[in-house]
Amino acid sequence: MEEKIKSLFQSVNLIAMDYLFRQKQNNIKPIQELIPQIQEFVLWFLEENRFGIEEELYRDMQNYLLQVLEDISTAMSQEDRVLLHDAIAYGLIDYLKLFVELQEAETDDNL
Secondary structure: OHHHHHHHHHHHHHHHHHHHHOOOOOOHHHHHHHHHHHHHHHHHHHHOOOOOOOHHHHHHHHHHHHHHHHHHHHHHHHOOHHHHHHHHHHHHHHHHHHHHHHHHHHHHHHO
């Protein structure tokens, strides 16, 4: 799952950067193509508290991630590129980044 999450992070991050810096405003189709991977990540995250954080914080994170997923769904159904960008850039990426940074830190500790 580690490689899948890293790959998803890179893909989503590139789409967000293209939208913001390169003015590639059509972000719906690229995100739509990533929906299966996004769903897989969300289910993986919701399955259990893999980070060993406080349960109340974990529940809050679960709820927020579900809200992000709902925003993505709403944005896609309404073809709202701004909402989609916000949900991806200020929601989903943060969760993916959390995992990627944790994995990098563990790798550095093993060196």
